[in-house]
Amino acid sequence: MRLIPRDVKFFELFAELSGNLTEGAKLLRTILADPRDLAMRVNQVQAIEHKGDKATHAIITKLNQTFITPFDREDIHRLASSLDDVLDFVNSAALRLVMYKILTPPPVSAELAGIIVLQCEELAKGVSLLEKNGKVMEHCEEVNRLEDMADNVSRRAIADLFENEKDPIQLIKLKELYEVLEYATDKAEDAANVLEAIVLKSS
Amino acid sequence: MRLIPRDVKFFELFAELSGNLTEGAKLLRTILADPRDLAMRVNQVQAIEHKGDKATHAIITKLNQTFITPFDREDIHRLASSLDDVLDFVNSAALRLVMYKILTPPPVSAELAGIIVLQCEELAKGVSLLEKNGKVMEHCEEVNRLEDMADNVSRRAIADLFENEKDPIQLIKLKELYEVLEYATDKAEDAANVLEAIVLKSS
């Protein structure tokens, strides 16, 4: 029978994961606001994403080897996966700058990345309060409010693009950049929903 | 220990959810067939979507606070989520008319919305028969048949677009409209598959 090993510290692992995610989101925001040294800094985002991949894999491996977990197994799995998805889209946005040679990203893209940063900070707070059963819900609600805001910002940005951008290839590039940023905020909302489920089940 | 509260009526909540979804799909079909008062009616779709969001959230919250449920917890969660996804894509199709200024949607888009309406009606019937353990499966099979039909219709519509539409920006707009409508039918199929799983497990 597999029992929970003394060294499996899910809370610490999640703190690490959400800290790493916030770091990646902040770097993306910096790049979008000022795209100097683009290639070098996009590599840094990718390194953060690789680190996140490994941390997520470590959580899931430990989860599968552990018989007793502090929470519902499926929820731990989902929380780790959705945090990893946010970072994937953060990395994907950074990569598009290089792939599509977007040398002067429009200000609205940095605005969207700023919303992602705020969401990551709320998620990190929510995760840190899980162990002490603190006020997690408020942070989840804030993540959802921010997702709604990002939705409106990206919708307006895409409508503007169709209104003003006459070069179809440029339109394709920027539309995808906005969409990828918006997907990241959706995944942050997914993570908040899992956090909420964990709290409700344990209350 | 959390016991099932007397007032948790999952069946009624699902009836409400699928009724609201059908209403949204019908309104979308009407708009695509005759796009008068576009902005006002798209707002109505969005109001229906917000109502659906709240109802889905209510189901999931009750689910997480409830110890005994009539069905597998994961299945209830998945059913609510997939019905919500259908409505999300219905709303997303309506929003694209405004964002992309599609003032005369092609007839095939109303045809696709008509298939979504039929699927929603089948899902509503299937959901209403769950409690009495009635002939749910027939309705699930019909939803899947309709998805197959929508697949063919949208594939032909997109092939036609690449054949005839020479303006790339117009092509991008309409291709996405068709794709979003087709995603809605995929999500309806997902919901039907969950319904089927619920019936099989309880038989």
Add this chain to the structure above:
Amino acid sequence: MRLIPRDVKFFELFAELSGNLTEGAKLLRTILADPRDLAMRVNQVQAIEHKGDKATHAIITKLNQTFITPFDREDIHRLASSLDDVLDFVNSAALRLVMYKILTPPPVSAELAGIIVLQCEELAKGVSLLEKNGKVMEHCEEVNRLEDMADNVSRRAIADLFENEKDPIQLIKLKELYEVLEYATDKAEDAANVLEAIVLKSS
């Protein structure tokens, strides 16, 4: 009480599923390398996909009617679904050749399909070793390594497209072909991750 019927052979069903998938991937690779008799051979891929759909449906139906399974129910469900998703994207890539009239697919598309074939072969080996609890993990790691490779190949191909393809409609067609091929490799990675989870849980 539902007990596991003697005739439910999950291992055999999965062997069938992964064999069928490999066949589909190989046919796609052949078509992309030499697109003769396109319409006829795309129909063959679609027939393989329909066969896979039925086999997946059969596994899930048996799963829902079975009380005791060799593995975690959710994992069996996820494994069947993710293998089915790989085949869906294989089929989707083939269909795009017809829908978009891509008569001379670029060599890089056959290269991507070749990576999918390798992944399917690794998945088939992994699945076949499940019953004897063999060295499944090595094959999972290889699937993940191949996904990483496909990621790089498709990213470079899309960057090249934006660099060299000046016709926006042609760019849209080929970009989507590469993306659909890359999604197939993502889904193969998902399947490998489920396999890994199954092994970890049972060790």
